[in-house]
Amino acid sequence: MGNFDHDSKKLERTSTESQAEPLPPPAYEDIHDHSYHAGHDPESVDQVAEGPYHIRDDGRVDIDCNSRAVRTFSRFFSSTPVDHSQQPPPDYEFKAPGTLTCGIKLNIVIQVVGSRGDVQPFIALGCELQKYGHRVRLATHDMFASFVRKAGLEFYPIGGDPASLMAYMVKNPSLLPSMKTMMSGEIGRKRQMVAEMLSGCWDSCVLADPLTEAPFVADAIIANPPSFAHVHCAQALGIPVHLMFTMPWTPTRAFPHPLANLANVDGDQAIANYVSYHVVEWMTWQGLGDVINDWRESIQLEPINLLDGPALAQMLKIPFTYCWSPALVPKPHDWPGYIDVCGFFFRDTPKYTPTPELAQFLAAGPPPVYIGFGSIVLDDPAKMLATILDAVRAAGVRAIISKGWSDLGGDVGENIYYIGDCPHEWLFPRMAAVVHHGGAGTTACGIRNGIPTLVCPFFGDQPFWGHMIASAGAGPEPLPPRDMTPAKLAEAIRFLIREETSVAAKAIAALMQDEEGVRSAVDSFHRHLPIAAMKCDLISDQPAVWTLKSGGKKIKLSKLAAEVLISQHSRLLKELKTYQSKPVSIEPTRWDPLSGGASAVMATTMDLTGCITGIVTKPMKAYDDERRKQDRADKLDAMIDDQRLAEPDLKSSSASIRTGTSARSRDNRPSAGGKAALAGVKSIGNFAPTALKGMTVDIPMAITEGLRTAPRHYGDKLRDNGKVTGVGSGFAVAGKTFAWGMIDGVSDLVVQPYKECKKNGAAGIATGLGKGMAGMVTKTGAGMFGVFAYPAAGIAKSVRSAVHNRSRKLVDLQRRDEGQWLVANQKWSGSELSGLIESFHALGSSKEQTKKAKDKK
Structure with missing residues (x-):
């Protein structure tokens, strides 16, 4: 394995301690020094281009920390490092969930993109939320309709094919595609799928149930990050949003992004870890930012620029709950208070009666080792099975081999048993150790039962979970299938069945036994509500x-x-x-007047160019979008009809709830060709308004905000003068910025030298004078420019709000419909x-x- 020597020493060191008392929870200092990669394998990398990153075949990204691009990223974060070496590891902390009270009953929509394993934990969450009197709608892929409704939750289809998304994730990290993927046309299909799911997520917030016609407008949103629409829907509705996920998505210096594989870390490992999150987010936005902005335009929100898009959740301080045990991965020191680690989401153990053959095998000898890879489809199942059988014989253990989607199976020996579908909750407690692909749910089930675990990661966050288990001493370092040999797997199995490995796994399980992940997540959601x-x-x-x-x-x-x-x-x-x-305001970040002004000029130029080229591109896009909507409407109508046949007791519908997109209301909608022609006319018609807005609003505003925020670069605190939301607030912000800009700018000539002298003595006077002069220029400059820029921005926002009000009118109409429906039922x-x-x-x-x-x- 290459890492067994390190882990052996660690376990030798702790073996004598484990006899006296359980192992302590893992300290993330042990994790902090690792980038948990298995070495750079040139054959496993799609060589997209020479640059700061390469795409691996396991769905992760090799990030060259010595590249110019990554070093540039690092400069933004290296000024405020957190010295973990001077801090003790975070103590294991579990907050008991609150009582079944909230004080308010909400319409909550839960938006989930992913596989059945991603959806299942949120079903448990939705059922728990219902106990507090909330009305819960789970919005996910169409194929999970029955799965969700059988649990007693409302369902809304958002489109998208999870099997197709999973296949894409196996071949790509969902960030940058391989050349083969681009040539095959998969990129276009994936982007169309994302556009469809974004529209579906918005509809899930404001439209009635397509099956029962019960009106529904969301009062709060819970989502996993890959659903992408969450923050934008919350902005359009002005409601709270809360993110929940099974793997780290928030920047931290404690460990790198689960999809990042760091290389050439010559400097500060903590900074490299932190930067990896921004690189991955930036790559994601680079691939999907235009799709998201096109969709934002459809719900009449302004576009978001390339720099702000990847960091929206962090910039807006969106509450985040991570669904794993703090006993396995403690909350890092540098995560703020609005981020919680609540515990894994577990379902109740399903009722299961083993076959006589399985029961006989389990009783015939010592506990076996479970080996299985679930829904992973192996490239060469026969080769994998031969490797497993040779390793099992060499390790001298009994084994239960899960057939999985690859249908592993062969000759049955006295020490081998092949198993089909069987609940892990029932099976794992009867195992000596488990070997699997490292999905979050499967990992949680093994660790919860104190079972030593080996992760054989295929893609995505699976290497992360494997490394977390190894860092806790509950298993060896991950063994990727491409590196697997009978000898390496046998060595890993021997590591699993050591006494000290079992002690480490049981120590974590002991800490987890009182955790209630689902209830704690609900408690976290309630605590962050206004x-x-x-x-x-x-x-x-x-x-x-x-x-x-x-x-x-x-x-x-x-x-x-x-x-x-x-x-x-x-x-x-x-x-x-x-x-x-909960109003959400997303404004462009301006670092200084020069870069701010330049970026605004560039953005205006690109917008004007887009108006011209849009004469050709906009009609094509409008035509494709309309055709896609029609196809989606046909599929939705067919799904509704199938559901009504399956559940005839539900209220019948004379027309689809999806106003304007249903096949049943198609006669009342302009044709695809008509919309295409209109799109071309609108594009060239937007040229003059775009130029006027750029010259009178965007560029002056960028310079003003750049001047206002510039003092932050030398450590000065910025004064919050409020947000511009319309004409009135525009004039109010302009007045405050002018008044305080003049006062602060002039006073800085005295205040800054005094502060620096007090801090550094006489030598600091020169530095203080420099800061004072800089403040004099930037703060008074912001005040003078702001007199014009802020009112102009306020007028532009008011005009936009008055003209682009279709989405707001839709929301108002749906809220009135729900109000009338509530009156009728009250x-x-x-x-x-x-x-x-x-x-x-x-x-x-x-x-x-x-x-x-x-x-x-």
Whole structure:
């Protein structure tokens, strides 16, 4: 294996300790010094081009840390390193989940892209959320409809083929494709699939159930990162979003990105680890950023630039819950408080009765070793089976071999048993050790039962889990199938059946026994909700989505409360305003006035070029998009019909809920050819408005923000003057920026030299004068430029909001539909109706009186 010597020494060191007490939880200092790669194999790499990265055949990326591009990335993060060597490893920490209370009942949509193994944990999460009174919809691939509905959750199809995505992931890291993949046309098909899933995710937030017609508009979003649409849907709706995943996706200095394989790390390993996350995210956005921005345009959101797109979750501080045990991978020191590690998501052990043959084999000797690779399709099953059998004989153990999707099977010996489908929850506790591909769920099941584990990774995050197990002493370093020989596998099996390996695995299992991953994840979700901002002022357990004025004061109203009020006083409908419980603002990051201004000029130039070339490209794209929508509508209608035949008790539908995309409403929609022609006309028509916006808004705003943020480079704190959301806020921000810019700029000439002198003595006066002069230029400059830039940006946003309001109108319409549906299903007495209306007026009056009392004081 190449790493057994290191691990043997580590286990020899701990073997005497393990006899006295269980091994401690793993410290990530042991992980920190590794990039967990199995060596650079030139034959396993698609040589895309000479550069900072290469694509491996295991779905991971070799990152050359000595390349110019990666060194440039490193400069952004090397200024604030975290010295892990001076800090103790994080103690094992498990937070017991809270009680079954939340205080508010939400419509929650869970968006998941992936295989059945990715969907299954979120079904457990959705069922747990229902216990708190939430209405839960799981939005994922069409093929999982029955799987989700049988669990008692609502389902929404987002399209996409998980089998096709998995096949692509095996051949590519889903980041940069091989030349063979590009030539075969797979890239275009994958991009179309991503576009389809993005649209499906948006529909899952705002459209009614396509099967039952029950209206639904999301109040909160939970998603795994590969669904991509999460943050953007939250921005369009102004609602909270919470990410959950089974592998690290947040930058840390503790260990590299699971899909990254670091090479030539000559400097700080911690910085290289941190940068690997940004490189992987940047590569992902490079391949899909234009698809995401095209979709954002379809829901009338502004595009996101290349620098900000990869770091949205970190920039917006989106809450993140990781679904693994802190006993196996502790939460790194440099992850902020809005990131939690909650434990693995486990389902209840399924009922299973073994066949007489299996029961007889288990009873015939010592516990066997399980060897299986699940849904992985092997290139050469016969060769793999021969390797396994030779290794089992050489190690002198009994083995249960899972047939899996590759249908492994052969002659049965007294020490070999071939098994088909069998729940791991039942089988693994009866094993001496397990050998598998390293999927997160399979890994969790083995470790939870204290079973020594060898991971034979094929792609993706599987090497990461293998290395985490090895770092904890619960197994050897991962053994990739391409490196596997009978001798190496036999040596790994011998490592597994050592007493000290078993002790290490059982120590982790002992820590995990009280963990409740699903409940802890729900608790994490609830803790990060802005409950106070979300609650309706009249019906406290419902989320607010509207505001109405009462006595000169805005009252937050739920869908139900608003419809009750409107049913009694129809005039209130005109005063109903959309309310966002968690507004999301995504603005371009400007590092300094020069780069900011240059990037804005370049972006405007590219937009203008796009307007010209769009005369040809836009019609083609519009035609393809419309044809794809029609095909998708046909498939959706067929799926709905099949579901209704299978479940005839469900409410029938006279028309599809997917307004404008259903095959049943196609006669009311412009043809694909008509939309294509209109797209060409719109493209050239956008030339003048694009040029005007660039010259009057984008470029001045970039220079202003660059000047405002420049002092950050020499350690000065930035003053938050607010966000520009419209005309009023534009003038307000301009006034604050001008006033404080002048005050801070002038005062810096005195304040900065004083601070530096106090810190560094007389020698610091010169440095302070330099900072003071820089602040004088940048802060006053931002104030002067901002007088024009911020109001112009506010006017542009207000105009855009007024013109591009189709999505907002759709959301408002769907919320009203759901409100009316709730009223129809809510049995209200006359006294309850009048009481609600009286509370509305009384609340407005009391708030007005409170305001007047404060004004008098």
